[in-house]
Amino acid sequence: MDFSLGEELEAVRDLAREILTDHTVPERLRAVERSTDRVDMRLWEDLASAGLIAAVLPERDGGAGLGTAGACVLLEEQGRRVAPVPLWPALTGALALAAHGDGELRAEVLPGLAEGRVRLTVALEEFGPADPLAPHTVAVQDGPGWRLSGVKAAVPSPGGARHVLVTAATSRGPGLFLVDAEADGVGWEYAETTTYDRAGHLTLDGARGRAVGAVGGDAAASLVRDASLALAAVQVGVAEGALAHAAAHLRGREQFGRPLATFQAVQHQLADCYIDIEAMRVTLWHAVDALAEPFDPVAADRAAQVAKWWACEAGLTTVHRVQHVHGGIGVDTDYPVHRHFLWGKQIAGTLGGPGAGLERLGTLLTAEEATA
Incomplete structure (x- = not known):
């Protein structure tokens, strides 16, 4: 299975990384956290004007047709910078409307969303x-x-x-x-x-x-599946951003005349984080690949639950480890890495925690076995 992004998705990643990096300096994040809606509207508008929100929409709705894959690339970059914009609900909602909404609904909502004039949750x-x-x-x-x-x-x-x-x-x-x-x-x-x-x-x-779509059809299930993948994508970015903070911190701090990064116990902690992040990434992109044609909804749901479980379990473990290796400053709520811990913890419980995910996965596997 080829997990390379391809030119279009790499372009989305690089542009998103540039915009998000420019907007997410610590002073700006603090200012947004003290605002009324807690949303960085200037960043939201810049992402929209760059075409990054529209990129996930089908071409018939004025987008680039990058779909869930494009959304996941953008959301990984958001998670890496813990950028305070409501991307995952907006993108998954847009994908649901694009796939299941009639022409009137799509025309009413999607152009404004793509241009950043309208928000959806x-x-x-x-x-x-x-x-x-x-x-x-x-x-x-x-x-x-x-x-x-x-x-x-x-x-x-x-x-x-x-x-x-x-x-x-x-x-x-x-x-x-x-x-x-x-x-x-x-x-x-x-x-x-x-x-x-x-x-x-x-x-x-x-x-x-x-x-939206046929009542009792697959619109609701499709939205929940896309939401699970979106959260998993954000969590991959959150964990990677946290690990980058840890590596920089350990290279720059010394104990007993040696950088902390040279201590074997610390190296093992970060190696475990790296392995968990790679597992999160592989299961996420396997789940995205399961959405391709020929589409099997059972296989797609199963893959999405596996990706969401890894995001909950390994994502939370990673941000815990990273906070731990930072020592006392890791619990300072104004220190950058603490935001990654808070995001990782909240994402791990959204749409149910690891236990709920395992129960849903077990239900899917049991149903498959019964029909085999």
């Missing part, structure tokens, strides 16, 4: 151990539209978002619905998160929603 999680594809939020048909009721937890970066993609249960199975973020019947309770992102708990009380 996704509401997938709920309070308690609910599976994203077995939501307690319900949708009931009301004429040509739908009415949604329920509560969604920790919706990422809702401040300034015009639309929300919501998963909800219906009599036909899980469905995906586009809801106006400020419509009647929509209520928000803002909440602090581990990464300083200002999330929101979303209450829906008969709010109007428009179905």
Whole structure:
């Protein structure tokens, strides 16, 4: 299997790295973390004006057709710099609309999103151990539209978002619905998160929603799968960025007249981090490759769960190790590496932690065995 990126994806990576590096100096990150919405809007606009958001969209919607692979390349770079922009919900939402939305929905949302004028977020999680594809939020048909009721937890970066993609249960199975973020019947309770992102708990009380794709079809499952891959991609970048901080720190600090990097116990710690990151990368790109034609949804779901488990388990272990080798300054909340620790910890619990991922993977494998 060839995991090389190719010229187009390398161009996305290099351009994203340049823009993100310019915007994510520590002083700027601190300023964004103290702002109202916790989003670096200038960085968001620069990414959009460079065509990096549009790049993931199909050509029919004005994009470059790079899809999930393009999104993952961009998200890895974001994670490496822990850049405070809501890319993963926007990109996965855009991919869901592009793949399953009708022409009217795509024309209404995607051009503004590609240009950076419109923001989109996704509401997938709920309070308690609910599976994203077995939501307690319900949708009931009301004429040509739908009415949604329920509560969604920790919706990422809702401040300034015009639309929300919501998963909800219906009599036909899980469905995906586009809801106006400020419509009647929509209520928000803002909440602090581990990464300083200002999330929101979303209450829906008969709010109007428009179905994305066939209700009970595969739109909801596709969004959850893409969200899992997006989070895994961010986590690869977060872990790599943390490891780079550790290497620089250990080269520059001395003990007993020797650089800390020459101590075998420290080398072993960082070698374990490197191996875990490579495993995260391989499982991520295997899962991206599983989306190619001929498409097998069962194999794609299985690969996505494997990638998400590695991102949760190995990603969290890596940022823990890196913080540990930094000693006392590793727990300083103003020291750069601490942001990687916070991001790694939050990503590891988003859409369920490692245990939930193993349970879902076990369910998939059992179902395959039963049908074999």
